[in-house]
Structures are given as C-alpha cells and as structure tokens.
Amino acid sequence: MTGKDRQGVAILSDCPLQRGRLQEATGKFGLTTTFIGDSERLMGWPTMPEPDLWLLSLKDEADHPALFDYLLERTDAPILFGLDPAPDSGSTEYFRWERRLLAKLEKQLGPLEQLDDSGSLEALDEPEGSAAPQRLQRPHWIPSVDRSQPAEEVWMLGASLGGPAAIKAFLDQLPEDLPVGFVYAQHIDDHFTDVLGRVLGRHAHYSLKSPEPGDRIYPGDVVLMPVENEWMVDREGRLQPKDNDWPGPYGPSIDQVLLNMADYYGARCHAILFSGMGNDGAIAAPLLRAFGSRIWVQESASCGNSSMPDSVAATGCASFAGTPGELARQLVQTIEESCLLRGRPPQTSA
Incomplete structure (x- = not known):
C-alpha cells in the first residue's frame, strides 16, 4: 500500500x-x-x-x-x-x-504492511557504466571455494519495506568466493521480482536466482524465495516447492523460511533481519538461536522501517546489530575466524 x-x-x-x-x-x-x-x-x-x-x-x-x-x-x-x-x-x-x-x-x-514498489526499486539502480562500490577484501585465511559442492553453511536474509536498499548495500560490499550460500526472503509484490533481481545483481558478485525443484544451494548463490507458495529443503538438501501458500499474511513468511532451512541445516543456518514492517522472524529466530545459529539484525537508525529487526532484537536472540556495511564486515570476519578455528591453510597464489 x-x-x-x-x-x-x-x-x-x-x-x-x-x-x-x-x-x-x-x-x-x-x-x-x-x-x-x-x-x-x-x-x-x-x-x-x-x-x-x-x-x-x-x-x-x-x-x-x-x-x-x-x-x-x-x-x-x-x-x-x-x-x-x-x-x-x-x-x-x-x-x-x-x-x-x-x-x-x-x-x-485492508492490507497494512507497506511494500517496496517498482519505483522505489528502480531508484536503486545505477546507470550502465557507473563505478562499482568499494568491496571488502577476502582475507587470505578464507580459502577458495569449490562451487561444485553444495554450501555447508547458509545465511537467510529477511526483509520487508526498505529491505532491497539494505540488501543491495550488504551484497555490494561482500568479496567474492565466500564459502556460504544465501537464501533471501523479501516481502514484495511478485510482479517486481525481476526488477529486484536486476537491481541487486548490478554490481554484486552475488546474483539472485529463483529456485527450481531439486536445486541445491551452492556457495555464492542468493536464492530468492518465491512469494506465491512455500518452499522447503528435503532430506537430501534439495529445494522443493510445497502445495500450500506461505502461512501468515505476507509471503514469503520469514519465520517459515527460517524453520524450513533449519530443518535441514540445523546450527549451520543463520539469519540477518533487515529493514521491514511488522515482526516476521521474531518467532522463529529465538528458536534457531537456542540451537546455535547466529542471529543478526540491521541497526534501527539505518533502516527504512525498523519494526522487523527491532522485534527480533527485543527477543534477546540477536548477537550483533549494525548497518548493512557493518553486517558485511562482520560476516567476512566471522567466516575468517571459523576458517582459522578449523585450521585450514591460507590460499596460495596460482
């Protein structure tokens, strides 16, 4: 509206x-x-x-x-x-x-949650040939990834009103070849998903993709959850559509995406809740946190609407809050620390 x-x-x-x-x-x-x-x-x-x-x-x-x-x-x-x-x-x-x-x-x-429209999405698009934003460097302790193997770790990005701008700023700053996959749940009119994909993928190393039945999530993927019906991950780690709509008033349901991802990935499923109205995510996020997942939120002042991340933060389950840029830096640092703890050697030049 x-x-x-x-x-x-x-x-x-x-x-x-x-x-x-x-x-x-x-x-x-x-x-x-x-x-x-x-x-x-x-x-x-x-x-x-x-x-x-x-x-x-x-x-x-x-x-x-x-x-x-x-x-x-x-x-x-x-x-x-x-x-x-x-x-x-x-x-x-x-x-x-x-x-x-x-x-x-x-x-x-009538419907109350405000959603980004085509005009607000188009405003995020840069002209052809515009300079790419400054990206973070991939630390040398993070090894190159094998894109032929499914991602071991998945981060769910959840957003509503103001979310596309925040997600774009986040993805634009990430270095390539991070050993994680992303699942993106955005409350949006289904007619605007093509615009969303074009705008968010302009400068990022991470392009949005719509899921197909049987797909796995690979490093570097940003899988955009469809609006019209629920999706889950089967026992083999493959994305599968369900016959029902998403529960709740808006699709995709961020709570349900979190629960469905966690059913397969367990503590290897993490979440970042970005700008949005309402409280979607505030029910499932504490459950994931209790089982070892990381839950982060966009800090209020940088949100177009902070109700969603503020609701998640109010549960006490969020371990980090920051701007989209700070969230990107925190993710790179967290992956680097994880690689160090596993004792992986630094990558070598070809």
Whole structure:
C-alpha cells in the first residue's frame, strides 16, 4: 500500500499497560493513534475523534453500557472489541498476539504492511557504466571455494519495506568466493521480482536466482524465495516447492523460511533481519538461536522501517546489530575466524 495515506485508530482501554501495547503494535503496522485513553477521558474529550477504526480492550465489557451507547451515537467507524490482553513484550506469545491483532486490523482496514514498489526499486539502480562500490577484501585465511559442492553453511536474509536498499548495500560490499550460500526472503509484490533481481545483481558478485525443484544451494548463490507458495529443503538438501501458500499474511513468511532451512541445516543456518514492517522472524529466530545459529539484525537508525529487526532484537536472540556495511564486515570476519578455528591453510597464489 505504498503511497496510501496513513490510517488512524482510536484506542480505548481501562488498563494503561494495554493501551501502551496496543499503541506500540498498531504503530508497527503504520497506523497513527488519533485518541488513546479510557471511557471517562473519551466522554470528557472536547471533540469526537474521527479514526478509521476503534479498538476496545476492556476488562469487562458488560461494565460499560454507557460507553457503547456513546460510541454508537457518535461514530460511523467500525468498532473492534473483545481483544485479547497483550502478553509481556518480547515474548513469543506477544508476537503471536501481534499477528492475531494484525489479522483483525486487516479484516477491517485492508492490507497494512507497506511494500517496496517498482519505483522505489528502480531508484536503486545505477546507470550502465557507473563505478562499482568499494568491496571488502577476502582475507587470505578464507580459502577458495569449490562451487561444485553444495554450501555447508547458509545465511537467510529477511526483509520487508526498505529491505532491497539494505540488501543491495550488504551484497555490494561482500568479496567474492565466500564459502556460504544465501537464501533471501523479501516481502514484495511478485510482479517486481525481476526488477529486484536486476537491481541487486548490478554490481554484486552475488546474483539472485529463483529456485527450481531439486536445486541445491551452492556457495555464492542468493536464492530468492518465491512469494506465491512455500518452499522447503528435503532430506537430501534439495529445494522443493510445497502445495500450500506461505502461512501468515505476507509471503514469503520469514519465520517459515527460517524453520524450513533449519530443518535441514540445523546450527549451520543463520539469519540477518533487515529493514521491514511488522515482526516476521521474531518467532522463529529465538528458536534457531537456542540451537546455535547466529542471529543478526540491521541497526534501527539505518533502516527504512525498523519494526522487523527491532522485534527480533527485543527477543534477546540477536548477537550483533549494525548497518548493512557493518553486517558485511562482520560476516567476512566471522567466516575468517571459523576458517582459522578449523585450521585450514591460507590460499596460495596460482
């Protein structure tokens, strides 16, 4: 819904904590708050708020007959009540509660998550012949890779709004021949995947590729997960489509991609969560971290929208946060340290 005016909600609750959590959650979805308070404050308000939707979270709705009469007489906006109380922030249950709230909001207001459109993607493209960005040098302790062998280690790159710019900056700075593969899950309209692939691959050593049934993930691959249906990795390490859509409101589901990759790769599957709205990734990332995966996030100030990486960071599972450039440097350093620990010899000149 890029370009659409921000919609507003009015929040009514007799619990200050619930009011705060509803305001925080709706803000993640790009909604403004036109009013927040309890029934007494509303009835004393000088002018009637005019939101697109009323959110009511009351301990006992039967105790507020005058409030419902007041609203029905003065507003034409829909009223959403019977909301579950919000659990503790940062918990898995909290993020599940946010997902349920999002589903209810979208039922009333339509799709809320903003996605990059063709215009914002085209703006990332450089003219033909433009200078390539400065790349990191591959440390000599990282040996040349055998591209005929599948990648032992996979990094999942997850993003939504503002993600393509961040992912491009990240990939553009990576040196070639890193012994890892990438899986890229981007909330985007399926019509723009060709534009995304062209723009991101202009200067990077890593070009996007769409998966085919039976494909393996090789070093240097950046496999772009399709939007329209779920994909998994079978017991032989081959990518396979499933007959169902991705779970959740947007595809591909970053949580599900993480879980599907981890089913095969285990602790050799890591993740970096880049710019995006919502909290996709915040449920699966802590599970992967508990089994030894690395979970990194883009730091807030460099994001087009920081809700997604901030949600993952709020779980306490992220071990590193940085700009796209800092994330690229951290990845190269981490791979180098891993090679040193394995005792691999430095590469030699031909």
